[in-house]
Structure formats: C-alpha cells, structure tokens
Amino acid sequence: MKQITILSGKGGTGKTTITATFVVLAKKAVVADCDVDAPDLHMLLHPEIIETKEFRGSKIAVINETKCVKCGVCREKCRFDAITQNFTVDPFSCEGCGVCTIVCPVNAVTLTERISGYAYISKIKYGFMAHALLNPGESNSGKLVTIVRQNAKLLAEKEKNNLIIIDGPPGIGCPVIASVTGVDAGLVVTEPTMSGIHDLERALRLLRHFNVRPFVCVNMYDVNEENTNKISRFCEENGVEVVGKIPFNPVVTEAMVNRKTVMEYSPKCDVAKEIEAIWNKLCTELSLR
Amino acid sequence: MIVSVASGKGGTGKTSLAVNLAISIENAQLLDCDVEEPNAHLLLNPKITCREPVYRLVPLVNEELCDYCGKCAAFCQYNAILTALGKILVFPELCHGCGGCSLICPKKAIGEGKNRIGVIKEGFTDDLRIVFGELEVGEPMAVPLIREVKKRLDKGRNVILDAPPGTSCPMIETVKGSDFCILVTEPTPFGLHDLKITVKVLEYMKIPHGVVVNRSGIGDKKVYEYCEEKGIPILLEIPYQRKIAELYSKGIPFSLKMPEWINKFQKLFEDVKELLGK
Numbered sequence A: 001m002k003q004i005t006i007l008s009g010k011g012g013t014g015k016t017t018i019t020a021t022f023v024v025l026a027k028k029a030v031v032a033d034c035d036v037d038a039p040d041l042h043m044l045l046h047p048e049i050i051e052t053k054e055f056r057g058s059k060i061a062v063i064n065e066t067k068c069v070k071c072g073v074c075r076e077k078c079r080f081d082a083i084t085q086n087f088t089v090d091p092f093s094c095e096g097c098g099v100c101t102i103v104c105p106v107n108a109v110t111l112t113e114r115i116s117g118y119a120y121i122s123k124i125k126y127g128f129m130a131h132a133l134l135n136p137g138e139s140n141s142g143k144l145v146t147i148v149r150q151n152a153k154l155l156a157e158k159e160k161n162n163l164i165i166i167d168g169p170p171g172i173g174c175p176v177i178a179s180v181t182g183v184d185a186g187l188v189v190t191e192p193t194m195s196g197i198h199d200l201e202r203a204l205r206l207l208r209h210f211n212v213r214p215f216v217c218v219n220m221y222d223v224n225e226e227n228t229n230k231i232s233r234f235c236e237e238n239g240v241e242v243v244g245k246i247p248f249n250p251v252v253t254e255a256m257v258n259r260k261t262v263m264e265y266s267p268k269c270d271v272a273k274e275i276e277a278i279w280n281k282l283c284t285e286l287s288l289r
Numbered sequence B: 001m002i003v004s005v006a007s008g009k010g011g012t013g014k015t016s017l018a019v020n021l022a023i024s025i026e027n028a029q030l031l032d033c034d035v036e037e038p039n040a041h042l043l044l045n046p047k048i049t050c051r052e053p054v055y056r057l058v059p060l061v062n063e064e065l066c067d068y069c070g071k072c073a074a075f076c077q078y079n080a081i082l083t084a085l086g087k088i089l090v091f092p093e094l095c096h097g098c099g100g101c102s103l104i105c106p107k108k109a110i111g112e113g114k115n116r117i118g119v120i121k122e123g124f125t126d127d128l129r130i131v132f133g134e135l136e137v138g139e140p141m142a143v144p145l146i147r148e149v150k151k152r153l154d155k156g157r158n159v160i161l162d163a164p165p166g167t168s169c170p171m172i173e174t175v176k177g178s179d180f181c182i183l184v185t186e187p188t189p190f191g192l193h194d195l196k197i198t199v200k201v202l203e204y205m206k207i208p209h210g211v212v213v214n215r216s217g218i219g220d221k222k223v224y225e226y227c228e229e230k231g232i233p234i235l236l237e238i239p240y241q242r243k244i245a246e247l248y249s250k251g252i253p254f255s256l257k258m259p260e261w262i263n264k265f266q267k268l269f270e271d272v273k274e275l276l277g278k
Helices: A015-026 A073-077 A099-103 A141-158 A174-180 A194-209 A225-237 A251-257 A270-285 B014-024 B040-044 B071-075 B100-104 B143-151 B169-175 B189-205 B222-230 B242-249 B260-275
Strands: A002-007 A029-033 A048-055 A058-063 A109-114 A117-124 A127-134 A163-167 A185-190 A213-219 A241-246 B002-006 B028-032 B047-061 B081-084 B087-090 B110-125 B128-135 B158-162 B180-185 B209-216 B234-239
Touching (some): A002 A174, A015 A029, A015 A163, A015 A185, A058 A099, A099 A109, A099 B100, A117 A141, A174 A194, A194 A213, A194 A225, A194 B242, A213 A270, A225 A241, B002 B169, B014 B028, B014 B040, B028 B040, B028 B143, B040 B110, B100 B110, B110 B143, B143 B169, B158 B169, B180 B189, B180 B260, B189 B209
Parallel strands (some): A002 A185, A213 A241, B002 B158, B028 B128, B180 B209
Antiparallel strands (some): A048 A117, A058 A109
C-alpha cells in the first residue's frame, strides 16, 4: 500500500483543490482529510457518512466548589495558567494534565473526559473517505489525525485498495507531523510568493526530518514567474523534483462555488490538464500503475 | 488595545492584513504568533535587536533512583513515559511539560531537563515593534512558543496579533485575551465554511469580532449573507487585484505602494475602537 500526503506549510496554496482532483483521477482510492480543525475536502467530494465515532482526545479538570478551600496550591502548580482567580478552570488553557488533582490537599479536583470531536468514515463517488471534525477550540488535533489515518488504512485494506491520498493541514506542527509520518511521498504545494518560498523550505526540511520522499508543485506560478524560477532553482540545488506548475485561473474558484473538483467542472482547462500531468508523474515515480 | 487577526482557512490574507494595519497605525507592536510558518517579517524586513532560544521542560530520569514502579507512566495523560520490565522510556515529543511525573514519583527520581523548541526574535521597522517566533522543524508543539511570544506583549502599544490558521490550540492560545478579533476570509465556500467554525470559537470565548473580506469580487455572495444574518460587522473589503497579489508575492505590504489604503486601515482600526466603545 502506498500513501501520499499533500502539504504546504503556508495555508491557502491549493492543497485541497489538488487533492480532490487527484481523487477523481485515481478513480478508486481512499482519501483522508487530515485538516481536522478546518476541513474543506468534503465540500468537493460530498461524502455520505457511513460511520461516526466520538473522539475523546483530552480531559479537563473540574473543581468541586463545596470541597475547595481556595488554598491556591493548584494555581501555583499549574503550568498552563488554567486556574482562574475564582478557582474555576479556564477550558481554553487547561491541557488536562492532572497536576491539580495530585496537589490538591482536599481532593477537590478531578479530571473528566470531554468529547473533542468526531471521526467519520464515508463513501464517495470515487471510493472511500476518512475524515473528522475537531470541536471548535479543542486541542489534540494530532491525535485525531492519527485516528483518521488509521481509519483510512483499515478502509484501504478492507477494500483492497493500494493507495491512500492524504490532504494535510497547513503549518509544520503536531497535526502536520501526524499527517506525514510513515508516508511514501509528500507533495508540497507552494506559491511564488516570498511567504510561499519561506514556508516551502520549512516544509521540505520537515519531510527530510521524517525521511519522506519530497515532490514540489508551484500553484499560480504565473503570478510571479521570477519567484517561480527561484523555486525551481532552489529545488534543483536540493535534489527535489518540481513535478508541475499550475497557472492561475479563476476556474478554480468557480468550480469550488459549484462544489465540484476542477476535473469535473472543467476537464479541459489548463489547471485540470496540469494537475493530471502531475498525477501521472507521481504515479510513475511511485510505481502506482 | 489588543487586536488579533485570525481565520480558519489558511492563505486568506491574515498576515497581509496584520502587517498593513500595523504599519498604518501609530505606536503599534506586531506579534507574529504563527510560529510554524512566520511570514510577517518577510514583508517588514525588521532590524533584529534580540534573539532568544526557547526551551520546554521535559522529564529527566535518574535511573539509579528509579525502581520502575510505573506511577509516572500511569499519571501521564500524554503517554510520554512508559515503564515496563525494568525499563523506563521518555518520549519528549509527546510531553506537555506539566511536571506531574516529577511530583508523583515516590523516589524523587525524575527531574526536568530542557528541550529547545525554537527561537524568538524581536526587532523594529521604523517605529513599529515586531516580535516573532520560529518553531524548530520537527518540533510538534507550537503552543509553548506562542506563549513565550505573547509574554513580550507591550500593553502600552496598539498590539496586533497575527494568528496561525485553524481553530485548534495554537489559534486559541493566540487570540486568548485579545479585546477584538478580526477574521479575514475570502468569499468562497471554503472561506465561508472555515469562517463559521472560527466564529463559533470566538463566540464561545466571548471575544468581540468582525470580518474583513479579502479578494472580494471572486466567488459568491454567501459570506456577506452569513455576516448579515449573524450581525457580524464587515469592517473592510479588499478587492482581488493583480497588483495587490503581485506586491504580496514580492514581499511588499501593498499599502506602501498604494497609499490610499493607509487611510482605510486607519479607519478600520478606529472602527474597531468604536465597536468596543474605546
């Protein structure tokens, strides 16, 4: 089984647009949306949910008011400043570590589980999809990403599918790390802006750190061709293959407004053709056919 | 006043807005809290005056004292310590640094060591003060570094916080404590979907908020309909213009080359003040 993650470092470079188009081109695939706090892929692939599971990712401290003697030891020992002046727990700061429960001299604090989100298994026109939704403001998105990836793997095994396409979140922190560990390739989608270049370098370093084979594609390359050339040179010097350059085309937004992938909305447009060329290159490089 | 700039979706123009706003108003301090991919400094080329490494605490086990009783492993909510058959293993990448293991160890065998997680840089461009953090590549936890960036917040200034994308812990840590949050979105289905999630977070956190629509003219009108329905003020629209996109691509804040925008950003800031009754 092969797994490929689409990532970017910088947000909004076109990860989801490209992932969705890959899914159409793959015809039969398992896709995993690992952007669990702001997932968008479902808006293009219209999954029918088959199975929903509660995600209990983190705990929260609860102070029993009648037992609490307001001694302040918990507030002093909490490293996350989660105990307020009135001896309540700030849900946005509490990381559920439990230190307050062991330092409280009157046993007034307990840890309780909270439902942090939901993991879904769904059917799509082109196969299956594993996705999730983290409740707004929750932590532990890395753990939920791991669950999504496990679900995708189980689906692929069950359906005898040899490919998992993963749409990664922006950034390089814990949910991104959870999205790239152990995959066969990472496609970094960048844009020809100073920020795009800066974030590409960090995303490539992340892939190297986790021993993932890197590929790069430049989206909206014609917005600044000088920067696109800079990216090409940088990649060449670092032995990373640039597998494609996608032009800017308002058709991408039009397709999104119509809730369709570019390949479904306008299969003959330059963007669809270039993404198809990228897909074919990746298939060859990863021996997918 | 502390104003954060956030968005669920990435790439909607948070940094561009935060930077243009910060250079348009007086006495500003910009804190770039997107420590995974800090970009504000690329647009501002600040003169760096201070660099400081940041560490987070992780358990350090003295195996001579440890009798492998397993109390630390049972306590740790993050599975960052394992004990089995005369062995103890620490996984620093899972550790949140709460210090619970050293508190609970009956043999006092666990102390704490430091793991470098990144660096904080401070500097200035003209009279604008800038603070940003750079997370070490491979380090999973952004929140402790964001906390350090925010410790350098100067309440005597007009503080602008540039948040990372998303709605999970790094975004929460950034917007926590701000007087107002500006949500940058784009008028597309993805923009709207992620805006709705972010609004829920801010409602829950009770932080007043308003919307800036970036790249207006593309997509559809649903973001406007949603804001009207929810009574969320639209503070500013920035049209999709090739010139703005090109300036951004070169790392130039567009209001420097299109000075008519300076007034609009100043007005945006005044409008926020008025909304808050300040």
